[in-house]
Amino acid sequence: MSGNRFVIIGGDAAGMSAAGMAKRRRPDMEIEVYEMGDYTSYGACGMPYYIANYFEDLNDLVVVTPHEFRENRGLKVFMRHRVEKINPDDKTIDVKDLDTGRTRTVFYDDLLIATGAEPIIPGEFNLDMEGVFALRGLPDAASIKDFATRPDVNEALVVGTGYIGLEMIEALKEAGLTVRAIELAERVAPTFEEEISTEISEELSRNGIEVLLNVKAQKVERSESAWLSVTLSNGETLTTDMIVVGAGVRPRTKLAEAAGVELGVRKAVKVDRRQRTSIDRIWAAGDCCEAYHRLTGVNAYIPLALGANRQGKVAGSNVAGIDAEFPGVLGTAICKVFDLGVARTGLGLKEAEHAGLDALTVKITGNSKPHYYPGAAPITTLLIIEKNTEKVFGVQMIGHGSAIKRIDTWAACLAGGFTLQEINDLDLAYAPPFSPVWDPVLIAAEVAKKTLK
């Protein structure tokens, strides 16, 4: 039997989804959300497009304001309240009101840790230095846009070329700057297979982006000729006006760890599919915790928005006494890189091998539309296939714009455990404005099947 007081640490996707779900399931429940920042439930993934000036009002990213939550949903949301400590034995938390500076103790029956993730900031970057930024939240988005549009700011350096790095490269370029990037790995977007990375590189080049590979920053200083001077690991020095660090994220778990909650993959909070942690009545959801992977059957750390929302709903439902289980992730993700979209679902080759599969990759190029139709453009599909079952365990795609949303068709195929033959047999939609007769999904499955023979 669940208790009556549900306390949530963190007011973004996972936390607010949990709050909303619990309230719907059990309207009588007392639900309190403590958020250390100034915003709840905002579309963080939209920040690069605000910086790119695709829209002007940052408030458009706020899905539900704290006021709306309080008024319409019967939840208590405390903004600018930082949880300092979890006391599992007492079932309390210590909360500091950042405006008054006072700390109080709050009792819970159930506690959800939804503290999210934080950008990894290598030691050589000091976010207090003028011109050095990371994208932690809405205030950062505002600061970056303000700084990027200063008349004396012309050049930017983006650190990292993962999803956020790529989006920031495009955003700053769209904001009118000359953009360079540095990447620690030997290729851009290293979570993709090499063939896809190569095509991303080409698109960056076409858009005048210089990327330095196999390199990291060692020292950042004020410069005389520009704002900043960066000494690189290869001995070179470059100057730039601003730096945006997009070097990945890690789960924000200090609170959980200090409370004795067990951590798992990549030091994310260890959870089961009901979102339970190692401590009774303490739950976790979102980017601070692991996510069950549908293909491997084990937990991974894949901090993405849809999974966070879902985990929040699952936790909220369970807390309210209605059993729910997280269906798991496939690691489906998509990212715009100038005119292209790049997307993936399922496992990469190394992940597949690590999961014990005898896998291989096949790369196939198809066309988004018939050659005669305006806007027809190539789509590259890379499949990761288990040899003996001919089942697809991973897909990576790159091609023009929205054509890449075809990754969802692949995600459905992976969820269904379809073989190449079953995929090749699908009845997909054809008309010249949308696709060739044999859609690239069908072509990819057919070519891969022939390759395996």
Added chain:
Amino acid sequence: MSGNRFVIIGGDAAGMSAAGMAKRRRPDMEIEVYEMGDYTSYGACGMPYYIANYFEDLNDLVVVTPHEFRENRGLKVFMRHRVEKINPDDKTIDVKDLDTGRTRTVFYDDLLIATGAEPIIPGEFNLDMEGVFALRGLPDAASIKDFATRPDVNEALVVGTGYIGLEMIEALKEAGLTVRAIELAERVAPTFEEEISTEISEELSRNGIEVLLNVKAQKVERSESAWLSVTLSNGETLTTDMIVVGAGVRPRTKLAEAAGVELGVRKAVKVDRRQRTSIDRIWAAGDCCEAYHRLTGVNAYIPLALGANRQGKVAGSNVAGIDAEFPGVLGTAICKVFDLGVARTGLGLKEAEHAGLDALTVKITGNSKPHYYPGAAPITTLLIIEKNTEKVFGVQMIGHGSAIKRIDTWAACLAGGFTLQEINDLDLAYAPPFSPVWDPVLIAAEVAKKTLK
């Protein structure tokens, strides 16, 4: 054991797919294709976009020329050769060379009927009358475009608002004409559910297209004020400069019927999933024959390009001695209507009820992208659901442009027999340029699930 001579009647999608597949499987086979027209293997679905002037060279629609087939693929393709008669007892066909007027007899071991479909031309329309057209093949596309661009041609009337009617309405409008349409049924695109038809109507209105419903033409005459005068079944008379009949198609089966080949659904050639007809060693594929429906398990008449290509390959493989079975269709189709795309897969409500399902429809409106991202637009999804299993048996969508290619994700779900819950659990791709966090596919499944409760 299959014989050595494979004769194919009809050189379009199904016929040429069969020829190519048989040749690959058994390079020693003698393959002859008899095509009564001037073109083989052309992209018929591209014709409206040629008329709309999206591209200029009609030859771009020809996928493989007869010359290329002869030279590179080792097939004999006879153009402008009309098969007059099939003689199953002798295993011969009588073929007339339309240029010389001579008829000869050709022996076969296996015969494929791939005679396609032909537009239904109601009796009141005489295609020999100047200004009256139907879209039977490339020469018609050329004639329609030539006529539509004459300086003295300003208005067009399209008869029928199915896929071809809708595409022709747009094409003629894009060609600069004022376009009206008449539809026999009480709503446009009557193979869609009413809610979808309504949105198609609205898009036609927004583009200045007047559609007269519940009406048919009764008489077409030369006019003095314009080119043509049309008397309608409601007693009204309207004038127009040109008429394009897009009132659906029917299987072209006179040859088959005369040979004693059994006909089935809508008088299409009856076939099994290996594409065998009722007569031994006579096969059929493409728009002249039935297609196995994956959801009902029985044959339907759904003449679409992908199925035709597939049936051709299946027939060719079987003739070459390698067993193959047609996987079946879901009736997946997509059509551009000005700024919108409209698509479907699976069964309509009546089809579902006819198949014995206790079904209902749920209509859901979602967004193609987050509200703040440029180009975000609503997507309407209508689901046909079997009540007791909560499985989706049909999906119809309408919304802006390529966002509607999401129908393929649904087609994969239908092929997998997924329940609403399984669909709602899919890990689909999210980034603001491509989708909201909860893709319209997920939203539709979730809302439908709640509606069923």
